[in-house]
Amino acid sequence: MDAATSAANRDFPKLYRRAGSLSRERAWALRAAYASLGFAAVIFLAPPVYMLITSLKTNAEMADQSLSPWFVREPTLEHYAAILGNPLFLGFFRNSIIVTLIVVAITMAVSVPAAFALSRMRFWGSTTLATGVFLTYLVPDTLLFIPLYQIVGSLGLLNSIWGLVLVYPTLTVPFCTWIMIGYFASIPKELDEAALIDGASWLQMLLRIFVPVALPGIIAATIFAFTVSWAAFVYPTAFITKPEAMPLTIGVVSQLVRGDTFAWGQIMAGALLAALPPVVVYVFLLDYYIAGLTAGATKG
Amino acid sequence: MAQVSLRRLTKTYDGGVAAVKAIDLEIADREFVVLVGPSGCGKTTTLRMIAGLEEVTAGEIRIGGEVVNDIPPRDRDIAMVFQNYALYPHMTVFENMAFGLKLRGFPREEIARRVDRAARILGLGELLDRKPKALSGGQRQRVAMGRAIVRDPKVFLFDEPLSNLDAQLRVQMRTEIKAVHQTVKTTTVYVTHDQVEAMTLADRVVVMNQGRIEQAGPPGELYANPATRFVAGFIGSPAMNMIPARLVPTAAALAVALEGGPTLPVPAERTARYAAHVGRDLLFGIRPEHVTEATRTDKPNLAPIDVTLDVVEPMGMETLVHFRLGRTSVCARVDPQAAGAPGEAMRLAVQMDRMHLIDPATDRVL
Numbered sequence: 140m141d142a143a144t145s146a147a148n149r150d151f152p153k154l155y156r157r158a159g160s161l162s163r164e165r166a167w168a169l170r171a172a173y174a175s176l177g178f179a180a181v182i183f184l185a186p187p188v189y190m191l192i193t194s195l196k197t198n199a200e201m202a203d204q205s206l207s208p209w210f211v212r213e214p215t216l217e218h219y220a221a222i223l224g225n226p227l228f229l230g231f232f233r234n235s236i237i238v239t240l241i242v243v244a245i246t247m248a249v250s251v252p253a254a255f256a257l258s259r260m261r262f263w264g265s266t267t268l269a270t271g272v273f274l275t276y277l278v279p280d281t282l283l284f285i286p287l288y289q290i291v292g293s294l295g296l297l298n299s300i301w302g303l304v305l306v307y308p309t310l311t312v313p314f315c316t317w318i319m320i321g322y323f324a325s326i327p328k329e330l331d332e333a334a335l336i337d338g339a340s341w342l343q344m345l346l347r348i349f350v351p352v353a354l355p356g357i358i359a360a361t362i363f364a365f366t367v368s369w370a371a372f373v374y375p376t377a378f379i380t381k382p383e384a385m386p387l388t389i390g391v392v393s394q395l396v397r398g399d400t401f402a403w404g405q406i407m408a409g410a411l412l413a414a415l416p417p418v419v420v421y422v423f424l425l426d427y428y429i430a431g432l433t434a435g436a437t438k439g
Numbered sequence: 440m441a442q443v444s445l446r447r448l449t450k451t452y453d454g455g456v457a458a459v460k461a462i463d464l465e466i467a468d469r470e471f472v473v474l475v476g477p478s479g480c481g482k483t484t485t486l487r488m489i490a491g492l493e494e495v496t497a498g499e500i501r502i503g504g505e506v507v508n509d510i511p512p513r514d515r516d517i518a519m520v521f522q523n524y525a526l527y528p529h530m531t532v533f534e535n536m537a538f539g540l541k542l543r544g545f546p547r548e549e550i551a552r553r554v555d556r557a558a559r560i561l562g563l564g565e566l567l568d569r570k571p572k573a574l575s576g577g578q579r580q581r582v583a584m585g586r587a588i589v590r591d592p593k594v595f596l597f598d599e600p601l602s603n604l605d606a607q608l609r610v611q612m613r614t615e616i617k618a619v620h621q622t623v624k625t626t627t628v629y630v631t632h633d634q635v636e637a638m639t640l641a642d643r644v645v646v647m648n649q650g651r652i653e654q655a656g657p658p659g660e661l662y663a664n665p666a667t668r669f670v671a672g673f674i675g676s677p678a679m680n681m682i683p684a685r686l687v688p689t690a691a692a693l694a695v696a697l698e699g700g701p702t703l704p705v706p707a708e709r710t711a712r713y714a715a716h717v718g719r720d721l722l723f724g725i726r727p728e729h730v731t732e733a734t735r736t737d738k739p740n741l742a743p744i745d746v747t748l749d750v751v752e753p754m755g756m757e758t759l760v761h762f763r764l765g766r767t768s769v770c771a772r773v774d775p776q777a778a779g780a781p782g783e784a785m786r787l788a789v790q791m792d793r794m795h796l797i798d799p800a801t802d803r804v805l
Binding site for chain 2: 327329330332333334335336337338339343347348351352
């Protein structure tokens with residue numbers, strides 16, 4: 140550069156300010172991160188904590204307006220004892236477990252091969268189909284339950300858990316297929332080509348290469364399917380009116396109300412127990428949810 | 440073991456992009472053939488068609504005499520090594536190598552015997568229980584080769600297997616690949632864009648450009664007698680100098696008048712070969728290693744030229760000097776002791792019996 144015609148960077152103090160501090164910037168970033176995480180944690184944890192506290196109170200303590208709702212003075216397990224001794228509640232639990240396990244099995248059996256086909260076998264209309272699968276997920280169940288009521292009714296499955304088993308996969312399959320398409324797409328194409336040359340059929344490739352390699356994705360999809368069918372509310376509300384066919388979600392809120400008396404203690408205890416299985420499933424499966432399982436397949 | 444033959448092999452992608460244009464190639468049993476060329480020249484597509492990973496648009500592929508156009512990859516009895524290794528991440532080294540044999544239903548003892556042999560050839564014995572992620576790049580590439588070796592296929596296919604390795608490891612693995620081929624002697628088709636790899640590994644180098652074969656031959660032949668301007672420029676590093684020139688008659692024979700430079704005498708034995716091109720605009724091709732310091736006297740047909748050095752690049756064993764002739768920048772390889780400094784004058788000698796004349800109209804070497 141010619142010194143006479145060009146200026147040095149330091150001649151532009153507005154562009155080259157005094158140097159900042161890397162450690163100070165990092166400290167502020169951490170503080171901001173903890174503040175927002177803390178805020179989110181309070182918002183999300185407040186309802187379950189309130190449920191827990193309420194479920195441990197006696198009816199008298201609950202009704203006493205002069206006490207703080209956030210403290211328990213005389214903890215009791217009477218509501219838990221009552222609800223666990225209630226055959227109706229145990230029936231809700233059994234219904235939820237049966238429906239959820241079958242729905243998860245159906246979802247995986249359909250969406251894993253579907254995602255494999257859509258992501259790897261290029262056939263006429265495969266991309267349109269893949270988009271279509273996702274679009275069906277965008278139609279809310281609050282709209283779908285009206286036509287589905289006709290279908291479930293005409294099959295004679297109203298007031299039966301088998302109606303739910305039939306209907307829930309319409310929520311879970313599209314989304315799980317979509318998740319799995321994304322996971323399979325991240326598996327390098329050379330892996331299938333290597334398997335093809337090694338002599339694998341499409342089915343062997345799916346079962347021996349794709350399923351083990353995409354296990355984190357399959358677990359994520361399983362968790363999703365489990366949560367959706369465990370927590371489904373709109374469909375059982377619409378299709379189930381008989382208490383013995385109800386799953387937990389609607390059973391707890393509809394059957395533990397006697398006339399206009401809310402058994403708050405039992406409702407809270409029941410809701411808390413109902414929320415437990417997804418937590419257990421998360422904790423159990425997250426142990427297997429090891430990210431970076433594909434590390435080492437290919438370079439970079 | 441098998442020969443591979445390509446006849447009028449053509450690949451046109453959807454949308455009309457012609458990747459490979461009716462190439463013919465005969466690969467002998469046990470031969471190591473390297474397809475080399477710039478990216479997009481069709482070399483990888485050709486390899487993938489041989490593997491069965493790309494459909495053939497037209498033409499014919501035979502492996503061991505059998506037409507395989509419509510045979511799926513698994514039944515072609517080929518093995519392929521990929522650029523990014525493509526190891527199965529959830530399997531150990533042993534399982535990676537055994538996978539193909541297991542799928543084919545080989546007995547357990549035979550699988551163990553073959554994996555053991557491959558591991559010995561490649562020095563992988565200690566690593567058989569490891570997962571790919573616990574291996575270095577070179578080790579992964581060796582496992583990928585092991586997976587090919589255990590299959591004992593008719594043909595090995597290599598798709599730029601060394602491109603992901605660092606420079607030092609690449610040279611080491613290159614030697615290993617050559618050693619492996621000398622041990623197992625399987626017919627090999629190897630694709631690379633690196634002409635040094637091509638020269639060092641190949642029994643025969645096939646230079647491809649724009650979907651066609653420019654020239655095929657032993658490495659020394661391609662280096663000494665390139666058939667086209669592309670091959671002349673592609674093989675050899677630094678690349679061949681190409682200086683605009685005109686062929687002029689002299690009393691005794693012919694001479695080339697370099698644009699912006701001296702007129703150099705053409706060796707007498709080439710007079711007949713070049714006679715028809717007198718007076719035409721041509722390109723004078725000369726490799727940097729054939730332009731040396733004038734004090735060197737052990738070569739015949741040296742023609743001296745006086746130049747002013749622009750840039751001097753010491754390489755250790757030799758020094759590259761750059762200078763200008765007219766509009767063309769020319770590179771020469773000289774002894775480090777003989778090289779001057781930039782701006783200095785230097786007398787160089789051109790080895791005229793290593794010269795090439797290229798017709799710019801046809802891009803053929805005359």
